[in-house]
Amino acid sequence: MFQVTPLFAVPMIEVQHPDPADLNARLRELFLAREAEGLRHANPASSMKIKQGLFESDFTVFSWPDPPVQALREFCWAGLSRAVAQLNGFGAAQMARLQILSHTWFHITRAGGQFDLHNHGMASWSGVYCVDPGDSPADDPDSGALTFVNPMALANMFQDPANVHLRRPYGMANITYRHTAGRLVLFPSWLFHQVQPYRGTRERITVAFNCWFRFEGE
Secondary structure, three states: OOOOOOOOOOOOEEEEOOOOHHHHHHHHHHHHHHHHOHHHOEOOOOOOOOOOOEEEEOOEHHHOOOHHHHHHHHHHHHHHHHHHHHHHOOOHHHHHHEEEEEEEEEEEEOOOOOEEEEOOOOOOEEEEEEEEOOOOOOOOOOOOOEEEOOOOHHHHOOOOOOOOOOOOOOOOOOEEEOOOOOEEEEEEOOOOEEEOOOOOOOOEEEEEEEEEEEEOOO
16 A cells, blocks of 8 residues: 555635625725724734834724625635535534634735734634735735745755655645735634735735634533
8 A cells, every 4th residue: 555645734725706896996995094094993002013014903894884894704704614614524503503703904015014924823713805916016926925834843854855846735835825806815823924025006905814713602
């Protein structure tokens, strides 16, 4: 027998909105207007240092009654619920009892903005939805990209031709997602990630969330 098994795998989920143009246009207008109100909607106590070129809202976005926000919330929770059900083997009865609790915020990133390496230790699932990827220059395709660090810290302790060229899911490299409008990326909250420095001229706008769950009545 010869068998290869992908143990210790990290589930990464991508969900594409089928028709995001109108929704994203309304979200863009709303978020830029809220940013213009200054500190009223800014995160009052970020756990990270917010650098120049980045605006971070408070963590209540999905509680806003605005129709485009509620439409995005429905899309994100549908994708997240599908992932949770599939990965845990939950049936309809279990999913009906599962309650989602969350923090949700938006980022507006301008030239030079970035977000340093971090994870979200007090949540189980996180996600990033792209409202507007901006306009990164052709010679810097990873401008503003979302990068996940390979969590297998010992994988690079020794390298030679027999392991340095391993293909996914066994490769040692970090994973980078270049944002596209309407795409939702879901990932385990413990996974370290960062946003590369943004070099575009148009605002890069994303919505992010951290989630934790409980069964109703427990």
